[in-house]
Amino acid sequence: xxxxxxxxxxxxxxxxxxxxxxxxxxxxxxxxxxxxxxxxxxxxxxxxxxxxxxxxxxxxxxxxxxxxxxxxxxxxxxxxxxxxxxxxxxxxxxxxxxxxxxxxxxxxxxxxxxxxxxxxxxxxxxxxxxxxxxxxxxxxxxxxxxxxxxxxxxxxxxxxxxxxxxxxxxxxxxxxxxxxxxxxxxxxxxxxxxxxxxxxxxxxxxxxxxxxxxxxxxxxxxxxxxxxxxxxxxxxxxxxxxxxxxxxxxxxxxxxxxxxxxxxxxxxxxxxxxxxxxxxxxxxxxxxxxxxxxxxxxxxxxxxxxxxxxxxxxxxxxxxxxxxxxxxxxxxxxxxxxxxxxxxxxxxxxxxxxxxxxxxxxxxxxxxxxxxxxxxxxxxxxxxxxxxxxxxxxxxxxxxxxxxxxxxxxxxxxxxxxxxxxxxxxxxxxxxxxxxxxxxxxxxxxxxxxxxxxxxxxxxxxxxxxxxxxxxxxxxxxxxxxxxxxxxxxxxxxxxxx
Amino acid sequence: xxxxxxxxxxxxxxxxxxxxxxxxxxxxxxxxxxxxxxxxxxxxxxxxxxxxxxxxxxxxxxxxxxxxxxxxxxxxxxxxxxxxxxxxxxxxxxxxxxxxxxxxxxxxxxxxxxxxxxxxxxxxxxxxxxxxxxxxxxxxxxxxxxxxxxxxxxxxxxxxxxxxxxxxxxxxxxxxxxxxxxxxxxxxxxxxxxxxxxxxxxxxxxxxxxxxxx
Ligand code: SF4
Numbered sequence: 228x229x230x231x232x233x234x235x236x237x238x239x240x241x242x243x244x245x246x247x248x249x250x251x252x253x254x255x256x257x258x259x260x261x262x263x264x265x266x267x268x269x270x271x272x273x274x275x276x277x278x279x280x281x282x283x284x285x286x287x288x289x290x291x292x293x294x295x296x297x298x299x300x301x302x303x304x305x306x307x308x309x310x311x312x313x314x315x316x317x318x319x320x321x322x323x324x325x326x327x328x329x330x331x332x333x334x335x336x337x338x339x340x341x342x343x344x345x346x347x348x349x350x351x352x353x354x355x356x357x358x359x360x361x362x363x364x365x366x367x368x369x370x371x372x373x374x375x376x377x378x379x380x381x382x383x384x385x386x387x388x389x390x391x392x393x394x395x396x397x398x399x400x401x402x403x404x405x406x407x408x409x410x411x412x413x414x415x416x417x418x419x420x421x422x423x424x425x426x427x428x429x430x431x432x433x434x435x436x437x438x439x440x441x442x443x444x445x446x447x448x449x450x451x452x453x454x455x456x457x458x459x460x461x462x463x464x465x466x467x468x469x470x471x472x473x474x475x476x477x478x479x480x481x482x483x484x485x486x487x488x489x490x491x492x493x494x495x496x497x498x499x500x501x502x503x504x505x506x507x508x509x510x511x512x513x514x515x516x517x518x519x520x521x522x523x524x525x526x527x528x529x530x531x532x533x534x535x536x537x538x539x540x541x542x543x544x545x546x547x548x549x550x551x552x553x554x555x556x557x558x559x560x561x562x563x564x565x566x567x568x569x570x571x572x573x574x575x576x577x578x579x580x581x582x583x584x585x586x587x588x589x590x591x592x593x594x595x596x597x598x599x600x601x602x603x604x605x606x607x608x609x610x611x612x613x614x615x616x617x618x619x620x621x622x623x624x625x626x627x628x629x630x631x632x633x634x635x636x637x638x639x640x641x642x643x644x645x646x647x648x649x650x651x652x653x654x655x656x657x658x659x660x661x662x663x664x665x666x667x668x669x670x671x672x673x674x675x676x677x678x679x680x681x682x683x684x685x686x687x688x689x690x691x692x693x694x695x696x697x698x699x700x701x702x703x704x705x706x707x708x709x710x711x712x713x714x715x716x717x718x719x720x721x722x723x724x725x
Numbered sequence: 726x727x728x729x730x731x732x733x734x735x736x737x738x739x740x741x742x743x744x745x746x747x748x749x750x751x752x753x754x755x756x757x758x759x760x761x762x763x764x765x766x767x768x769x770x771x772x773x774x775x776x777x778x779x780x781x782x783x784x785x786x787x788x789x790x791x792x793x794x795x796x797x798x799x800x801x802x803x804x805x806x807x808x809x810x811x812x813x814x815x816x817x818x819x820x821x822x823x824x825x826x827x828x829x830x831x832x833x834x835x836x837x838x839x840x841x842x843x844x845x846x847x848x849x850x851x852x853x854x855x856x857x858x859x860x861x862x863x864x865x866x867x868x869x870x871x872x873x874x875x876x877x878x879x880x881x882x883x884x885x886x887x888x889x890x891x892x893x894x895x896x897x898x899x900x901x902x903x904x905x906x907x908x909x910x911x912x913x914x915x916x917x918x919x920x921x922x923x924x925x926x927x928x929x930x931x932x933x934x935x936x937x938x939x
Contacts, residue, residue, distance in 0.1 A: 257919075258920055261920050262920070273759075275759040278757050278759075281755055282756060282757075282758055285754040286754050289752055289754060292743045292751075293740075293748075293749040294740065295733050308903070364927070366917040366926050370917070383917055383920065384917075390919055393918060416918040416921045420926050450902045456913070456916070457914070457926040458913040458929075459927045461870070461927070461928060462927050465870045466836045466874075481749070483897060483902045484894075486897055487897045500781075501855065502857065504912070504914050506907075507870075507908075508902070510902055510904075510905070516863055516870055516871075516905055517870055517905055525732065527731075527735065531736050532735075534736065534739040634731070634734070
């Protein structure tokens, strides 16, 4: 596996390439619209959705504001339950810890549950360098891995592949990794799923080490939770002797009871189901049931830098449901790969520049990869005000200002005339150069945005600090618009960042 | 400095805006969301459970105690099951009529051995009506996690109405976090190929639920 996100071109170049791929566009449009409509129905089934959403946001805010307390509580509870906790400040450290843990088992193959944290740190590549093969076991991840490709959606990573492509990849590649595809494999989804079942079962039944992420970690009990549909998660969490879970520090929630909020919000927001087919919880190790050894690797890798930004901090509430992707007109046109990280779409546009800093040209361009229509905020089950953070980050890109990098406070210089700013402006240009994407966004804006409170009430949120529209980025938009269109439609753009 | 010290120090530095007096239980979480969606009699809750299970493509049967063994026998026969896993604590009367060879899950059995078994019969800890979910916690009549995972056919018996709760909040307050929990809503499924739903990739492809009255 040679694929990583490093050296990705800035958003406008990558988006331009994907926009030219009609098959990709058709697959994406179909997929996002299908999920979007189903989700809306699943949500209306619950009369208290707005209240669940407010509770979800509040639980996450509380946790983030006292993250040190909850992490220490979690560590103590996991240790008491027979697990071992490791802390990794960055990707290199996390990869080193996991590699060491796998080596200690003497194994050279591991099975993996789909996990964005491990994609973020490039774990598979790091393990490969150490001579360890990591097998992705989620069907979509398998398609991506066999295709030597990158995931393009949080929930359906192979959304950019159609069934004929999947059949070709299976026929061509399965044999190199293990059990080959059955003779005469057709492109019917049932046959493809069966081929994956047979191929992966070989791995599951002999695997000694499993690697997972987690959707939630409960501080008071030390419980980890994985939510999935296929059963590959259950396989990886149950059959191996050793389980290693790599989890971002923001995934902690204080109490067992808090799961009642998230286990209602997550399935309906992501797959539009009342409940996903499987949810597994584990608390350390259990005698005679499941792995005998359990390691939890707590991952920072830019999360504490994000935490230090009082406007951007809310991005750490994200429960990775992918609802914001499916309503985003820019994501729909550009595809997931253009965002250059495991986190695509609106959440990627605010998370990636915060985790990595806005100094690179891709990172600088991402806050501009949006029409600021607000649809992402409307659907977000934990009420992350993505447009607010986008505008805040645009200001950072253009004007500079205080940031925290690698735990150190520093002041970013203004990027005027720099490559970063040029990349950013080109991204804005790309968005505005696709009037259909923009129109779709504006329609949503006018229809629904004003009906919802823009922000949740709650102590500690200094609204006055963030309410004023940073003038510079908005000006840049209008300047750009006038320059390239020769008309003054700047007034329409007030939605930008108020 | 250890990784732990580095990360915790960074967290603390990042949170300097949080007032010193603010405790970990602040700010308050509004819990005004509903404990239950709607009000139902116990029988209505059971009906809703059945409806939601069917909606997620589980196959639902109803049974009285006296006929349970015959029903289980029939379901196993329909699948052509020759071997069936039974967890410790499964009431022997449930299997009184079944023909297949009973396999007991032993610690020494390998996953590959379990893979050769056709079906598994278990009870559950509880079931959630609003979401159509069965929850197993490794307790009485459920066995280890792996036995309901590896075989392709799972028959799960729910005692109604006492094992049925209405909602997710009600379920969590009855469950113990220290136990390994498996929540099951319908059979294994994927939507990864052009978003069409396909049953069964890794978990059991056929889930049959018996609602046992009395
Ligand atoms: S930002 Fe909100 S909507 Fe988007 S993936 Fe995260 S939780 Fe879901």
